[in-house]
Amino acid sequence: MESFQGIFLKQIPFKESSKIMHIYTDEGLKSVLIHGAKRLKSPFLASSDVLNEVICHTSGKDLLTLVDLSIVEHYDHIREDVIKTTFAQHICELVLHVADSSIDHKRLKPFLSKVLQRINTTDQAVLYVYMFELKLLYLLGLQPSLKQCLICQSSKDLTLSVLDGGARCETHLAHKETWSEELRQLASVLYYHDITNDITWTIDEGLISECRRFLDRYYEVYLNYRTKSRNVWMGLLGY
Ligand SMILES: [Zn+2]
Structure with missing residues (x-):
């Protein structure tokens, strides 16, 4: 399990219902796969928006896969x-x-x-x-x-x-x-x-x-x- 904090800068659709997020951290850019992120039932549907500052908990080596996510900042007034x-x-x-x-x-x-x-x-x-x-x-x-x-x-x-x-x-x-x-x-x-x-x-x-x-x-x-x-x-x- 790897955990890090960063800002979602970009999302790329992946297969039918998933997406890959580019997240900017103090170690540079990381890519995280979120399975089923676009499904209405996904716990990450709203929290995986571009611009959110989040803490990601991930698994996997070559491609990091999201396990859990918590929002640090949502920037409501910007949105x-x-x-x-x-x-x-x-x-x-x-x-x-x-x-x-x-x-x-x-x-x-x-x-x-x-x-x-x-x-x-x-x-x-x-x-x-x-x-x-x-x-x-x-x-x-x-x-x-x-x-x-x-x-x-x-x-x-x-x-x-x-x-x-x-x-x-x-x-x-x-x-x-x-x-x-x-x-x-x-x-x-x-x-x-x-x-x-x-x-x-x-x-x-x-x-x-x-x-x-x-x-x-x-x-x-x-x-x-x-x-x-x-x-x-x-x-x-x-x-
Ligand atoms: Zn001069």
């Missing part, structure tokens, strides 16, 4: 809000995309749980999503320089440039882009924000959508990746 659901799915897709890399799962897993808890309860969910994306770049070793020039470490007259890897001073700016100084400051604050503290400031819509475009572009250039949920997000919110 009843289509925008929060889209944000959470976006984050889960990002984690699935990087889960096979050499990323530090012991740091990413608890951070993912904390961000989902924040999204569940806050009115400022979008800022926690951006914070997650910035800190994920750090865990991948791909973080932008935000407070000082990447080349000379000067903190004067900085300009943000995706292609230049973040902030550059006037002398070292190679690729001129059109990001605002407010965006550089917002990204910097979010990047260094301690998630255990509340976000108390509000941000205007223009800056929220500029930050979205910046992160999209950054992920496109350095990870060559965009989530499917990002398109749903655009359809729902118009940015």
Whole structure:
């Protein structure tokens, strides 16, 4: 018997009534087969939903098979809000995309749980999503320089440039882009924000959508990746 705690990120139908769940733990991604999960009489019908944080008890070696399951967190407020659901799915897709890399799962897993808890309860969910994306770049070793020039470490007259890897001073700016100084400051604050503290400031819509475009572009250039949920997000919110 093997027991572990994690977050269900994805489900794959298996035969007629079963499914395989991909669960993200602090040891990385694991796959668990749940026999008869889609049957109405299954004790795991509701508890085996994507996004749930659970403790799994499993048997088997090559393919882990679920024996018992208890829910740690169900994220009710995310589930009843289509925008929060889209944000959470976006984050889960990002984690699935990087889960096979050499990323530090012991740091990413608890951070993912904390961000989902924040999204569940806050009115400022979008800022926690951006914070997650910035800190994920750090865990991948791909973080932008935000407070000082990447080349000379000067903190004067900085300009943000995706292609230049973040902030550059006037002398070292190679690729001129059109990001605002407010965006550089917002990204910097979010990047260094301690998630255990509340976000108390509000941000205007223009800056929220500029930050979205910046992160999209950054992920496109350095990870060559965009989530499917990002398109749903655009359809729902118009940015
Ligand atoms: Zn410089």
